[in-house]
Amino acid sequence: MERVTVAVPSRTYDVTVASGILDEAGAHLPELAGVERAFVVADTNVAERYLEPLGRGLAERGWARVHLVVPEGEDAKTLPMATVLHRQLATQEAHRDDLVVALGGGSVGDLAGFVAATYMRGVPFLQVPTTLTAQVDAAVGGKTAVNLPEGKNLVGAFHQPVAVLADVATLSTLGDRQYGSGLAEVAKYALTLDVELLEMLERDPAAVLERRPPVLEPLVARCIRAKAAVVGEDERDAGRRLVLNYGHTLGHALERLDSFAGRSHGEAISIGMTFAARLAEELGIATSGLAARHARLFTALGLNALGSLPPADEVLAAMRMDKKYRGGMRFVLLEDVGRPIVVDPIDEDPLRRILEQMRTREWSGR
Ligand SMILES: NC(=O)c1ccc[n+]([C@@H]2O[C@H](COP(=O)([O-])OP(=O)(O)OC[C@H]3O[C@@H](n4cnc5c(N)ncnc54)[C@H](O)[C@@H]3O)[C@@H](O)[C@H]2O)c1
Ligand SMILES: [Zn+2]
Structure with a gap:
């Protein structure tokens, strides 16, 4: 297991890089006061494989897991999709201490991060990247965004995660x-x-x-x-x-x-x-x-x-x-x-x- 600390002016957080740690996720996260539910944003392809183990890992902390489904890949990164997620959070009465979790590639990370940055002016956000691109690049650094028909990443925000869990075992199922x-x-x-x-x-x-x-x-x-x-x-x-x-x-x-x-x-x-x-x-x-x-x-x-x-x-x-x-x-x-x-x-x-x-x-x- 390897740990990297990211220190930026707005926050310091740890990235844990290890194999097979989704079901012990809770043990690798910092103290987070007030979380009741973890809203896990994932497409069905990724959820089928990795939502159950991650849910068990989050349950260790006593957090209920709610799955928010999004389309696969770049198609998820739109303002209409962000609105769908904002409204699901609102109708389910997510509060400002609840956690938004991105489980998947860079597209899910960018979208879920943008939603976490903007819902109630910002809620805690956890990155669980499952592609190599997301693990080495997208999940670290706090850039979040969605696309417009006019171009990529034109609407976004800086919002650093509270932690990043990069499970390299998930990379075995990538194309x-x-x-x-x-x-x-x-x-x-x-x-x-x-x-x-x-x-x-x-x-x-x-x-x-x-x-x-x-x-x-x-x-x-x-x-x-x-x-x-x-x-x-x-x-x-x-x-x-x-x-x-x-x-x-x-x-x-x-x-x-x-x-x-x-x-x-x-x-x-x-x-x-x-x-x-x-x-x-x-x-x-x-x-x-x-x-x-x-x-x-x-x-x-x-x-x-x-x-x-x-x-x-x-x-x-x-x-x-x-x-x-x-x-x-x-x-x-x-x-x-x-x-x-x-x-x-x-x-x-x-x-x-x-x-x-x-x-x-x-x-x-x-
Ligand atoms: N915020 C940043 O700093 C930053 C940096 C780099 C890239 N990005 C963004 O990331 C996006 C690209 O991300 P990407 O390359 O991760 O792809 P992606 O998120 O667009 O698509 C990933 C695809 O792989 C599937 N998948 C994910 N994990 C899997 C696994 N473990 N096993 C099998 N299938 C899996 C998903 O279902 C999906 O179909 C772009 O939108 C790009 O703009 C952002
Ligand atoms: Zn790149």
């Missing part, structure tokens, strides 16, 4: 695509912030793909430690948190062009990170070899680092729509692995050139 998507975020921490983790992944990628708990526990904990350090310096996303966006400028643009239906988020940011590494080489920020190292890592983890790219002009237009765009393209680049910097503004000429090189395979990962 390969979903697991691989999370591995791209793992690679992101490794490349930007944790060179020792990078070397572990490079040495033995198969160990990670096997998903054995003794390997996953330290892996997930390392990523959370990396994120916690960044978030601790920058709770509300004013600067340092930008490094968590490595590969995401191009990644988000590709997702937008695929209208969120094509490749997974992890596939999109793998291409984005490889692109950023090529850009760092091209601008003389990194020495040559960095991009090839990215491509080798992603290939070893079963991710496609080149993919198929739309024409450069379409990609550039989509990148200009990025939230991080402030009068010019802005990128997180690596001087080397473990040494991220923010560079802006960036000229569009090298961007276009590299996009074309990657699209036509003039640069093929070597």
